[in-house]
Amino acid sequence: MSGVLHLVGTGPGDPDLLTxxxxxIISRADILAYPVGSETSLARAIAAPHIRPGTEEMPIVIPMRRERGPAQAVYDGAAEAIAAELGMGLSVAYLCEGDPLFYGSAMYLLDRLGDRYPVKIVPGVTSLTAAAAAIARPLAARNDVLKVLPAPLPDAMLAAELAPAGSVAIIKLGSHFDRVRDLLVALGLAEGAMVVIHASTGHEKVLPLLAMPAGERPYFAIILVYKGGEGWTGGHG
Amino acid sequence: MSGVLHLVGTGPGDPDLLTxxxxxIISRADILAYPVGSETSLARAIAAPHIRPGTEEMPIVIPMRRERGPAQAVYDGAAEAIAAELGMGLSVAYLCEGDPLFYGSAMYLLDRLGDRYPVKIVPGVTSLTAAAAAIARPLAARNDVLKVLPAPLPDAMLAAELAPAGSVAIIKLGSHFDRVRDLLVALGLAEGAMVVIHASTGHEKVLPLLAMPAGERPYFAIILVYKGGEGWTGGHG
Structure with missing residues (x-):
């Protein structure tokens, strides 16, 4: 009997937003695996209060590079290490910020292990709805179209998606922040757009896009653009 | 000192997916308010294990009609009833399925009370990521565009949004189910599209769109369409 791999969303950052x-699952897992960026793992920090003392941990150090090769090689190795544990009948919980299937790294393990071992997925609160909560404005309402646009997409593609009415969240900003801001200004959409940084955490910061200091390039930021439509009519937030 | 209104997302249906x-907040609230559709309140059922015996409850019966007037009149009345409690310094938790600001009814209270009383929002797991978990396939990955399209939108608008690559979730199906299926067939997108009904609950049902029995018109259903792009490459799920 092989063990179960749980892909566990730990939510946007507030440890209280864990399900x-x-x-x-965190408190019962034999092994806890999680991705580690530069130094720390946010997912592990969120899970910390629920980890049984003595639980085996498997930090997976992800190289932060533009090319995909190095990170994919790390996931190859991690998948084999996890497979070895599952093969011995041990359960593994792989922790990821937000939701495991919403732009998450969990898919790399699902891709490598999903056909070979039982995998269960625990959805989590995303940074998307946490950002909407931070500005107290509906993310989408009634028959609004809602779009999530990754900032690395080319300007022309972003502009095309931004053209119709609706609600738009732009994610993965980082070094693309200035370019995206310039694009929104050029399209006449910067006014009213809000930036939410580190939604739901102690470092949460909310400000209008046009008030964002030049040169700041927060990675854990989302820009929310609301283009009317038939949804929100309130003046609040 | 007026009380606080908490707009609380209770998640997609599995009581364990509550945060x-x-x-x-549910266990400490003075008053619990929640929308009631035909007979029961899913949000209340999810919250049930955490409700203190003797907690005052305020069910808000929403007329299920196509016109907005009757429902909006009910929210007017509910907002005043909640305002009266807040004015006496009592705390009110308004429960909603999923996330309060993701196509939720909470915005109607936010709109009416947000400028007059302290409002706090507790984001929740949406049916969107719960549906992705049910089919064990990424909702969106890497630089995928993700779109949420309400089914009541006209065919031409849906078709325009479905044209580019990316990941699409179609919600609010109900009586629009057959029309949306026909549209997806006409656009060559029905193959591979999945239907998830009552994601995360005991009634969860997952099936390919083309295997859906004719005449079934589930309201709590989501159609997930994945149009390639640069995201998911796995064969699993």
């Missing part, structure tokens, strides 16, 4: 299910 | 924060 009851995630907390229970 | 720790939502559970705590």
């Amino acid at each position: 009851l299910k995630a907390a229970r | 720790l924060k939502a559970a705590r």
Whole structure:
């Protein structure tokens, strides 16, 4: 009997936004795996209060590079290490910020292990709805179209998607921040757009896009653009 | 000192997908308010294990009609009833399925009370990521565009949004189910599209769109369409 791999969303950052299910799985897992960026793992920090003392941990150090090769090689190795544990009948919980299937790294393990071992997925609160909560404005309402646009996409593609009415969230900003801001200004969409940084955490910061200091390039930021439509009519937030 | 209105997302249906924060706020609230559709309230059912015996409850019966007037009149009345409690310094938790600001009814209270009373928002797991979890396929990956399209939108608008590559979730199906299926067939997108009904609940059902029995018109359904792009490459799910 092989063990189960749980892909566990730990939510946007506030440890209180962990689900009851995630907390229970974390507290019972034989092995906890999680990606580590530069130094720390946000997902591990969120899970910390629920980790049984003595639980085996498997930090997966992801090289932060533009090319995909190095990171994919790390996931190859991690998948084999996890497979070895599952093969011995041990359960593994792989922790990821937000939701495992919403732009998450969990898909790299699902891709490598999903056909060979039982995999269960625990959805989590995304930074998307946490950002909407931070500005107290509906993310989308009634028959609004809602779009999530990754900032690395080319300007022409972003502009085309931004043209119709609706609600838009732009993610993965980082070094693309200035370019995206310039694009929104050029399209007449910067006014009213909001930036939410580190939504739901102690470092949460909310400000209008046009008030964002030049040169700041926050990675954990989302720009929310609301283009009317038939949704929100309130003046609040 | 007026009380605080908490707009609380209770997640997609599985009571275990409630957040720790939502559970705590529910257990401490002076008054619990929640929308009631035909007979029962899913949000209330999810919250049930955490409700203190004797907690005052305020079910808000929403007329299920196509016109907006009757429902909006009910929210007017509900907002005044909630305002009266807040004015006496009592705390009110308004429960909503999924996330309060993701196509939720909470915006109607935010709109009416947000400028007059302190409002706090507790984001929740949406049916969107719960549906992706049910089919064990990424909702969106890497630089995919992700779109949420409400089914009541006209065919031409849906078709325009479905044209580019990316990942699409179609919500609010109900009586629009057959029309949307026909549209997806006409656009060559029905193959590979999945239907998830009552994601995360005991009634969860997952099936390919083309295997969906004619005449079934589930309201709590989502159609997930994946149009390639540079995201998911796995064969799993």
